[in-house]
Amino acid sequence: MxxxxxxxxxxxxxxxxxxxxxxxxxxxAMQFQEDLLKKIHETGATGVVIDLTSVDVIDSFIAKILGDxxxxxxxxxxxxxxTGIQPAVAITLxxxxxxxxxxxxxxxxxxxxxxxxxxxx
Amino acid sequence: xxxxxxxxxxxxRMHRDEIMKDWIDRFNKADAQSISAESDQIDQAIAAEYVxxxxxxxxxxxxxxxxxxxxxxxxIVQLDWPMDKIAQCLHTFEKILFAKLLEKQIPGDPxxxxxEIEKVTSPVNREVFLQYTSSYERTINLQKMALQELSAPxxxxxxxxxxxxxxxxxxxxxxxxxxxxxxxxxxxxxSEVVLIDITGVxxxxxxxxxxxxxxxxxxxxxxxxxxxxxxxxxxAQTIVNLGIDLSQITTKNTLQKGIEAAxxxxxxxxxxxxxxx
Numbered sequence: 001m002x003x004x005x006x007x008x009x010x011x012x013x014x015x016x017x018x019x020x021x022x023x024x025x026x027x028x029a030m031q032f033q034e035d036l037l038k039k040i041h042e043t044g045a046t047g048v049v050i051d052l053t054s055v056d057v058i059d060s061f062i063a064k065i066l067g068d069x070x071x072x073x074x075x076x077x078x079x080x081x082x083t084g085i086q087p088a089v090a091i092t093l094x095x096x097x098x099x100x101x102x103x104x105x106x107x108x109x110x111x112x113x114x115x116x117x118x119x120x121x
Numbered sequence: 122x123x124x125x126x127x128x129x130x131x132x133x134r135m136h137r138d139e140i141m142k143d144w145i146d147r148f149n150k151a152d153a154q155s156i157s158a159e160s161d162q163i164d165q166a167i168a169a170e171y172v173x174x175x176x177x178x179x180x181x182x183x184x185x186x187x188x189x190x191x192x193x194x195x196x197i198v199q200l201d202w203p204m205d206k207i208a209q210c211l212h213t214f215e216k217i218l219f220a221k222l223l224e225k226q227i228p229g230d231p232x233x234x235x236x237e238i239e240k241v242t243s244p245v246n247r248e249v250f251l252q253y254t255s256s257y258e259r260t261i262n263l264q265k266m267a268l269q270e271l272s273a274p275x276x277x278x279x280x281x282x283x284x285x286x287x288x289x290x291x292x293x294x295x296x297x298x299x300x301x302x303x304x305x306x307x308x309x310x311x312s313e314v315v316l317i318d319i320t321g322v323x324x325x326x327x328x329x330x331x332x333x334x335x336x337x338x339x340x341x342x343x344x345x346x347x348x349x350x351x352x353x354x355x356x357a358q359t360i361v362n363l364g365i366d367l368s369q370i371t372t373k374n375t376l377q378k379g380i381e382a383a384x385x386x387x388x389x390x391x392x393x394x395x396x397x398x
Contacts, residue, residue, distance in 0.1 A: 082342075082344075083344060084344070085342045085343050085344065086308075087301065087304030087305050087308060090340075090342040090343050091300060091301070091304065091339055093339075094300075094335050094338050094339045094342070100342060105341055105343065106344040107307070107308070107311055107312075107313070107343065107345060108311075111344065
């Protein structure tokens with residue numbers, strides 16, 4: 001049985017920063033979803049950046065969880081930006097027919113934070 | 122068996138000049154329109170070499186022989202004759218050889234004789250055709266590579282604005298390459314806006330539109346925006362008539378307008394520096 005590892009969630013002013021450093025397995029992803037929502041509730045953050053630069057593979061389940069995270073966070077008043085999606089990952093997602101519609105994306109963390117700021121204004 | 126083969130080889134050696142003369146005569150007759158002194162000479166040299174190779178067939182060791190055939194075939198390919206001419210030529214040789222063998226009343230069943238002749242000539246013929254096809258394949262591959270290099274270039278024009286001009290028909294293979302190049306380029310140049318210019322794409326059907334939509338979707342996932350520019354009137358007509366929904370993608374009619382829009386999206390614009398002199 002694999003131990004589920006927690007993904008650290010950092011708070012930066014009004015935003016939460018999450019950098020996913022390895023391939024997500026289903027359990028970690030579920031745990032992450034729970035943690036994120038809890039953290040949003042605790043901190044009252046208005047923006048979330050999830051950085052996927054180091055992720056080389058995303059399957060349909062993880063994509064769904066991420067999509068759910070975005071929608072749930074929106075319900076709680078936090079805007080989510082996905083950053084650093086790798087070209088290969090983007091192609092796979094498109095080929096799987098997962099379009100992640102209405103999700104904000106940015107090239108990297110920096111641009112993601114800029115985008116959040118823009119969206120807030 | 123091999124005795125018979127070497128017998129045929131011996132026969133060729135003995136009647137070499139005769140056979141060659143017949144061969145070239147016959148061949149030139151068939152090819153009457155395009156005789157020139159030069160090609161005649163080449164014919165003669167090639168024919169002599171071919172016969173030589175057949176004669177040496179029995180004497181040489183296997184690998185040395187195959188090397189010889191290989192070289193000979195290469196030379197033939199370099200002559201750049203059409204393949205059917207070569208095929209006809211080689212076939213003619215067999216016919217002449219058979220006729221000569223019958224003429225000299227070599228003992229044996231004609232059918233068997235034919236198969237023996239075939240055994241003598243086939244390794245050489247086979248190699249010639251192999252060389253031919255491999256040379257064709259090489260050409261095709263080279264052209265394919267050249268095409269691929271031209272298929273999906275990405276040009277950074279301004280800071281965080283890149284253009285991908287597409288020229289020629291788009292098939293699935295190319296669409297894949299386009300998408301890969303596009304996404305890699307977006308990450309590499311840190312572009313915020315990419316313009317896909319389809320001025321040079323002659324036909325946009327449902328498949329091409331589908332690929333473009335997918336590419337635009339993928340670009341969005343990577344974190345940039347894409348604009349589709351260079352939509353000609355007839356393209357607009359086809360798109361609407363086919364019922365393709367491009368409403369998710371921003372489109373402009375020219376690259377110029379696209380660049381202006383892209384600059385606007387990145388909070389910039391081109392201004393004139395006062396009076397032109």
